[in-house]
Amino acid sequence: MKPTGPIPQGYDALDGVLAVGGVKLTEVAEQTGETPLFVYSRALLTRKFNDLRAAMPAKLAIHYAMKANPFGPLLEHMNGLVDGFDIASGGELELALAAGVDPARISFAGPGKRDRELEAAIAVGVTLNCESEGEAERALAIAQRLGKPLKIAIRVNPGFDLKGSGMKMGGGAKQFGIDEERVPALVRRLIAAGADWRGFHIYAGSQALKAEALIETQSRTIALAARLADEAGASPPHVNLGGGYGIPYFPGDVAVDVDAVGAALRAELASVPDALADTRFAIELGRYLVGESGVYLTRIVDRKESHGEVFLITDGGLHHQLAASGNFGTVIRRNYPVAIASRFAAPADEVQSVVGCLCTPLDRLSDSAMLPRAEVGDLVAIFCAGAYGASASPARFLGQGPAREILL
Amino acid sequence: MKPTGPIPQGYDALDGVLAVGGVKLTEVAEQTGETPLFVYSRALLTRKFNDLRAAMPAKLAIHYAMKANPFGPLLEHMNGLVDGFDIASGGELELALAAGVDPARISFAGPGKRDRELEAAIAVGVTLNCESEGEAERALAIAQRLGKPLKIAIRVNPGFDLKGSGMKMGGGAKQFGIDEERVPALVRRLIAAGADWRGFHIYAGSQALKAEALIETQSRTIALAARLADEAGASPPHVNLGGGYGIPYFPGDVAVDVDAVGAALRAELASVPDALADTRFAIELGRYLVGESGVYLTRIVDRKESHGEVFLITDGGLHHQLAASGNFGTVIRRNYPVAIASRFAAPADEVQSVVGCLCTPLDRLSDSAMLPRAEVGDLVAIFCAGAYGASASPARFLGQGPAREILL
Numbered sequence: 001m002k003p004t005g006p007i008p009q010g011y012d013a014l015d016g017v018l019a020v021g022g023v024k025l026t027e028v029a030e031q032t033g034e035t036p037l038f039v040y041s042r043a044l045l046t047r048k049f050n051d052l053r054a055a056m057p058a059k060l061a062i063h064y065a066m067k068a069n070p071f072g073p074l075l076e077h078m079n080g081l082v083d084g085f086d087i088a089s090g091g092e093l094e095l096a097l098a099a100g101v102d103p104a105r106i107s108f109a110g111p112g113k114r115d116r117e118l119e120a121a122i123a124v125g126v127t128l129n130c131e132s133e134g135e136a137e138r139a140l141a142i143a144q145r146l147g148k149p150l151k152i153a154i155r156v157n158p159g160f161d162l163k164g165s166g167m168k169m170g171g172g173a174k175q176f177g178i179d180e181e182r183v184p185a186l187v188r189r190l191i192a193a194g195a196d197w198r199g200f201h202i203y204a205g206s207q208a209l210k211a212e213a214l215i216e217t218q219s220r221t222i223a224l225a226a227r228l229a230d231e232a233g234a235s236p237p238h239v240n241l242g243g244g245y246g247i248p249y250f251p252g253d254v255a256v257d258v259d260a261v262g263a264a265l266r267a268e269l270a271s272v273p274d275a276l277a278d279t280r281f282a283i284e285l286g287r288y289l290v291g292e293s294g295v296y297l298t299r300i301v302d303r304k305e306s307h308g309e310v311f312l313i314t315d316g317g318l319h320h321q322l323a324a325s326g327n328f329g330t331v332i333r334r335n336y337p338v339a340i341a342s343r344f345a346a347p348a349d350e351v352q353s354v355v356g357c358l359c360t361p362l363d364r365l366s367d368s369a370m371l372p373r374a375e376v377g378d379l380v381a382i383f384c385a386g387a388y389g390a391s392a393s394p395a396r397f398l399g400q401g402p403a404r405e406i407l408l
Numbered sequence: 409m410k411p412t413g414p415i416p417q418g419y420d421a422l423d424g425v426l427a428v429g430g431v432k433l434t435e436v437a438e439q440t441g442e443t444p445l446f447v448y449s450r451a452l453l454t455r456k457f458n459d460l461r462a463a464m465p466a467k468l469a470i471h472y473a474m475k476a477n478p479f480g481p482l483l484e485h486m487n488g489l490v491d492g493f494d495i496a497s498g499g500e501l502e503l504a505l506a507a508g509v510d511p512a513r514i515s516f517a518g519p520g521k522r523d524r525e526l527e528a529a530i531a532v533g534v535t536l537n538c539e540s541e542g543e544a545e546r547a548l549a550i551a552q553r554l555g556k557p558l559k560i561a562i563r564v565n566p567g568f569d570l571k572g573s574g575m576k577m578g579g580g581a582k583q584f585g586i587d588e589e590r591v592p593a594l595v596r597r598l599i600a601a602g603a604d605w606r607g608f609h610i611y612a613g614s615q616a617l618k619a620e621a622l623i624e625t626q627s628r629t630i631a632l633a634a635r636l637a638d639e640a641g642a643s644p645p646h647v648n649l650g651g652g653y654g655i656p657y658f659p660g661d662v663a664v665d666v667d668a669v670g671a672a673l674r675a676e677l678a679s680v681p682d683a684l685a686d687t688r689f690a691i692e693l694g695r696y697l698v699g700e701s702g703v704y705l706t707r708i709v710d711r712k713e714s715h716g717e718v719f720l721i722t723d724g725g726l727h728h729q730l731a732a733s734g735n736f737g738t739v740i741r742r743n744y745p746v747a748i749a750s751r752f753a754a755p756a757d758e759v760q761s762v763v764g765c766l767c768t769p770l771d772r773l774s775d776s777a778m779l780p781r782a783e784v785g786d787l788v789a790i791f792c793a794g795a796y797g798a799s800a801s802p803a804r805f806l807g808q809g810p811a812r813e814i815l816l
Binding site: 070092095111131133168176353356390393402 | 475478497498499501502503517519520540541542543565575576577583584587709710714716719721722723725730736763764765768769771772784799801803804805806807808810
């Protein structure tokens with residue numbers, strides 16, 4: 001038997017089945033008429049955001065990094081909550097605009113922006129988070145050609161990383177941003193060229209759960225921004241402190257203490273160095289805001305035994321939930337939180353492995369977990385499916401296609 | 409500096425740039441007008457097949473497992489070469505039929521076949537490789553309801569695996585097939601129910617490079633089929649011996665000695681046990697047939713240095729080439745074969761890392777390889793892109809989309 005991750009808050013049993021916000025997910029699947037299915041909850045999204053908002057300094061802007069989940073209705077919902085959107089491609093720009101996001105609230109990071117993506121962003125007044133000197137020159141030329149102002153911040157490759165983060169985005173050679181020591185010259189260059197310099201974007205890592213690590217990184221990020229401002233001789237209007245707030249996926253994971261992180265940040269912002277006295281600060285979160293508010297539902301097509309192991313074979317799989325299968329940049333496979341949605345209140349009485357329908361041994365959604373004994377037709381729920389699920393999985397693999405997504 | 413895998417045969421320098429079959433890939437990219445781009449070569453596909461055909465016993469059927477690459481024009485080309493197609497979903501059935509494949513030459517394996525997929529397959533006369541007793545009963549009922557004959561083979565979960573294989577598909581508890589000891593009863597059940605029992609499908613593993621391991625597995629597979637036939641009291645009309653022939657991806661990998669494998673198989677088939685005297689044998693290959701005949705071309709958008717490391721930032725990435733990025737079920741990241749296509753004849757004189765355009769540190773296509781010094785606008789080629797590339801990658805990730813594919 002192998003343990004599973006903790007089921008996020010907000011999921012309850014109603015008449016014995018899995019429900020969210022008083023709605024039974026078995027009925028949602030029936031009404032939708034198809035599985036697999038991603039279900040996202042407005043109520044959980046709002047609650048998560050409001051809890052974070054309450055924990056954070058009032059003047060701190062909270063941005064949504066839409067790479068975590070670009071589903072249109074979810075973007076529209078988030079647009080009513082957050083202060084800004086961070087995009088990572090021209091494709092995400094189109095999705096954000098289609099969802100009604102004001103381009104003045106959008107910033108665009110990404111190391112490989114093509115000219116046509118820069119053009120599209122500059123044309124509508126998006127702020128570029130510039131990743132290199134070469135990109136800065138391309139952006140200046142495009143803005144001049146279009147006769148548009150160039151709103152541009154500098155993404156800094158910090159000399160430190162976020163301790164305990166799942167993905168390090170600083171602290172060494174990186175394809176992201178500009179090494180610290182070259183930043184002041186670029187600030188001066190952009191200002192001299194007449195660009196609307198918007199400040200700094202500093203992102204040190206992602207998916208960290210320890211408050212101390214996040215607090216230390218935020219403190220170092222503010223100090224770095226102040227030092228770079230001093231060296232450049234210019235005060236940044238904005239500083240994006242990055243994100244990195246993780247969510248619990250695996251056995252033993254504990255949620256971030258955002259009250260502690262918020263309190264520390266409040267203290268930091270109350271006494272910023274002079275160079276940042278008029279600076280507006282933001283954090284940028286994707287997974288943290290949306291990850292726990294989604295669940296992936298897949299139906300059991302077959303139940304079989306092999307050499308004493310019970311397999312629940314579903315109509316879903318890694319083509320929708322690559323990360324849950326443990327195959328997306330993971331070294332050691334561990335189980336996401338999982339449940340039998342149609343028997344959510346039943347006692348866990350059998351060790352079962354949940355696999356997908358793909359003809360590859362990689363397609364295992366949950367390994368040897370103790371669950372209520374399930375049968376063909378039962379619904380399996382994989383939690384933490386709100387971020388890096390549908391859009392981060394190879395939907396066309398083995399002739400499959402994308403899963404249906406709905407926002408409740 | 410880190411080594412790269414061996415560039416497959418058939419790629420040459422022409423006027424200093426990468427060419428295949430006398431066609432310069434830089435010109436293909438210009439004419440296509442967009443990158444990234446998958447280019448597959450008819451000439452290389454044909455040569456690879458013909459070499460294999462010559463090495464194998466004449467009466468051995470060679471099937472194409474289209475999960476490796478389901479691109480329509482490539483399917484049409486393979487249809488003119490191979491003896492059968494193996495599919496893994498109803499979606500693949502549609503793609504195969506659209507490419508003109510005769511359904512009588514198609515077999516359908518996969519542990520999670522839905523009723524509607526079984527219906528579609530039975531309706532057109534596809535052979536099912538049955539994965540469980542439950543699936544067998546569903547198929548019998550559907551065939552009866554449709555008034556169609558049921559062509560059905562039994563997929564066996566062998567008690568051994570393919571040594572050295574990248575993915576083990578036998579030798580223990582598996583979601584694939586039926587444990588050996590339960591197979592004879594199911595053969596009898598299918599025959600008694602009036603099904604057209606087609607024999608056995610026995611697949612022990614994939615991506616093995618050692619001839620000895622493949623030879624041993626084929627020998628054990630034939631012996632297993634004979635034993636099961638004896639126990640069932642019925643001779644299998646067909647036995648699919650599986651595949652598992654790998655291709656070299658990484659430094660030090662050496663191609664399969666197919667002449668040795670073919671010679672051993674010829675000897676085996678010349679003296680099969682009595683129960684298999686009238687059996688027709690097949691092997692089922694995907695990656696081996698198509699993997700080396702494709703190349704992924706992506707253009708350099710930016711060139712930057714960070715802490716002394718040179719990054720070539722491209723317009724492609726893991727959203728098209730997940731496996732090459734080392735993030736698809738890989739424990740230790742190693743470099744695929746890579747080249748600067750637009751400087752293919754130039755001396756390798758600089759250590760450079762090729763990264764994609766995605767805003768994630770996972771998006772690294774080649775790590776610290778010694779390559780000709782490249783600039784913005786140059787084309788990078790990632791080889792071994794003919795299998796498990798486009799369809800096995802999260803094309804929509806970060807607002808990107810699928811890459812163009814062409815067959816030359």
